[in-house]
Amino acid sequence: MSDVVFLITLLGAAAGAGVLGAILGLGGGILLVPILTLFFGVSLPYAMGASIVSVIATSCGAAAGHLTSGLANIRLGLFLALFTVTGALAGASLVGIVPPRALQALFGLALGYSAFTTIRQLHVEVTESLTTDPLAQRFALEGVYHDPALGRDVAYRAVHVRAGAAVMFGAGLLSGLLGIGSGAFKVLAMDTFMRLPMKVSTATSNFMIGLTAAASAGVYFGRGDIHPVIATPVALGVLVGSYGGTRLIGRLRNTTVRKLFLPIVIYLAVSMLLRGLGVLK
């Protein structure tokens, strides 16, 4: 394959990952790392480095678009990022102390439960009757966005903030301990626990993943894992794709986004459980 064909194909794959990342609130690592290693023959360290670039580029493109459309909630993102970053720092310091397999099995089960809950509320467009959470009131964890798919404004307010924050801390812990992204956990914490609209959850996750990834990006840069010839087409493709994805999500219903998200949760639950049980390496 010539250099030009290789780079253009990679650009296309990255753009696709960017579109999906912007809709599902993921950094694209879950999609991009297998694509890079299996189809492009990229070594795992460089694929992981490209994944970090992809997460930050997705966050830049998608969060910029989502903040403009009102889907991403900056206060919610900052409030929850505090727990994710604290968890990540705690996780990094627990490497070698806490057995990662036990934690993976635990999170596999938690994701399995989340998948079950997601299936149960698969057809719930927006949770209407909400109780009042004092923390949500104090930190203004609420908002209104215009939903073109429903043709009306949707008001929302977070509930079960403590539970959501605990899941965020756990997601950060897992990120720090295992060096994996945690976009899916962030979305689930907001959608399943805090009962926020799915589109607000994925859009806010897009804002948060950039902050979490930036905290660990120095590690990959310092190791030389962010290779220039891979990072460039990935960043360009993902940035353009994710910004385009923010235009697409407005036309989708919350239920559609949840249906697209479900296979990712099931895949993560099964793979994490199997790794935790030692079946997969």
Place this chain on the structure above:
Amino acid sequence: MSDVERAVSRVLLLGGSLAVVLMLAGLVTLQVRAARTAHPLDVAHVVENREAGRSIDVFVSLPQLARALGRRPPDPVAIVTAGIVLLLATPGAALVVALIGFVRVRERGYAGICAALLAALVCGFLLNVAG
């Protein structure tokens, strides 16, 4: 959309776009230079493993990068790397803008959260790239 959200959105888009422009300019220059020599880049081979990857000088610290950018003509890989560093720093820049915005509207709680996140982020980044 509040002023804080508007400012953060602009920084994210501007930082991301500028980073990608730099990276693209560097990569195109690298390709053109390689095409002129008897040693084409062969991207597919370069990314196969670390050994092949090191056939291109990869910068891993900010002082090393600053020195390479100071040379004339600038090293194309250094230009790409400058774009990468700009991209990695963009979420941090967005946090700075959010912090200023929240201080201006006197939302002390969120200004404090921004400051705490920024401190964690800057420490994490600098510890690894200060060289």
